[in-house]
Amino acid sequence: MECLTRAEADIMLLVDGSWSVGRANFRTVRSFISRIVEAFEIGPQRVQIGLAQYSGDPRTEWQLNAHRDKKSLLQAVANLPYKGGNTLTGLALNFIRQQNFKTQAGMRPRARKVGILITDGKSQDDVEAPSKKLKDEGVELFAVGIKNADEGELKMIATDPDDIHTYNVADFESLSTIVDDLTINLCNSVKGPGDLEAPSDLVISERTHRSFRVSWKPPSDSVDRYKVEYYPVSGGKRQEFSVNRLKTSTVLKDLEPEAEYVVNVYSMVEKEYSEPLKGTGKTSK
Known part of the structure; x- marks a missing residue:
């Protein structure tokens, strides 16, 4: 699937790297992320993709503007290390709002802002307030849950409507069954109405x-x-x-x-x- 658009979008991936994921499954998550990246034209005038990994303490793996072409970004995904720790999703949502969706971190004021959460468990802290703050600041949130993720929590985090923004699969291997659907909905979000500048x-x-x-x-x-x-x-x-x-x-x-x-x-x-x-x-x- 290829997303044909000239729109500017800043997409921040928030990836659960807690112990429950496991190293073998984390490789599957990397492949899933690569499939998403492949769909977009990456660059400073098009789509930028940053990534933060979280467990107990979130960390930025790379900022939105760190990779200026698809080849560099895919290499970073392939080398993404596995973190390990607890599942504090609320803390992580606050982290990307405060640390990643900022102009000094590469966010462009006119670009569409999209956040994608990928998690395999129920959060051990509150997610409602942090996700609301992100949405109030114009970030469109997608939530991808795997195995032990809580569907009600995913829907609380994600932007409405749920059928476009929320995904829940039984195991890591099933991520491949939703990647095309997710990418199409992401592409539509990136394009938005009236993407091109009019005469x-x-x-x-x-x-x-x-x-x-x-x-x-x-x-x-x-x-x-x-x-x-x-x-x-x-x-x-x-x-x-x-x-x-x-x-x-x-x-x-x-x-x-x-x-x-x-x-x-x-x-x-x-x-x-x-x-x-x-x-x-x-x-x-």
């Missing part, structure tokens, strides 16, 4: 009784093409066509005389499109 400054010119020109300013990021959509204000057939990415204007032809039209222009990359740049234009008599 700006719509101008209508060169009006005739059957046509007018539509012009716009391009967004700061490159696009594959533009989509132009138009239809009569009074109601009628909606029409659309694509415009080459190097062009920033086009002429709408075969219009009705002295008629007003709604015009929407979208930036497009792959199958993604921006919010529309909206305007109206009117033909002459």
Whole structure:
């Protein structure tokens, strides 16, 4: 599964490294994390992924901006050491809020913020208040539980709706059965609505009784093409066509005389499109 998006997202993985996991199962967790990483374009202008491991005392394994490409990040995952200790999930949730979701730790102000908890047991401390604080600060939380994890606790930690953000499997080998579903939901969260920057400054010119020109300013990021959509204000057939990415204007032809039209222009990359740049234009008599 590949997540095709130009969005910026900061994803923080919070991994349970307590004794109950065990070294053999921890290797399975590493493989699970690698599958998630593989789906995204990693880099300072795209998706950044940091990781903290916890048991009794949480520790940052690497900050969000530590790995600037996928190869480096996958190498770090492969070398992730096993910590050992107790299961203090609440303490760990507070830790990533205070230590990792910070600009000085590589978080970008405009990036989407996502946290993914991976745990195999019920927490030995309170998780409700720490998870609420993260969500209140705009972090979307996913919770992955394995074996002895408490489903009610996972749902309490995760962002609503539960069916998208909460996963619970019977054993470590079953992680492979949920990784695609999790990655798809992660990708949708990273993309969000109106991911791409829209064009700006719509101008209508060169009006005739059957046509007018539509012009716009391009967004700061490159696009594959533009989509132009138009239809009569009074109601009628909606029409659309694509415009080459190097062009920033086009002429709408075969219009009705002295008629007003709604015009929407979208930036497009792959199958993604921006919010529309909206305007109206009117033909002459």
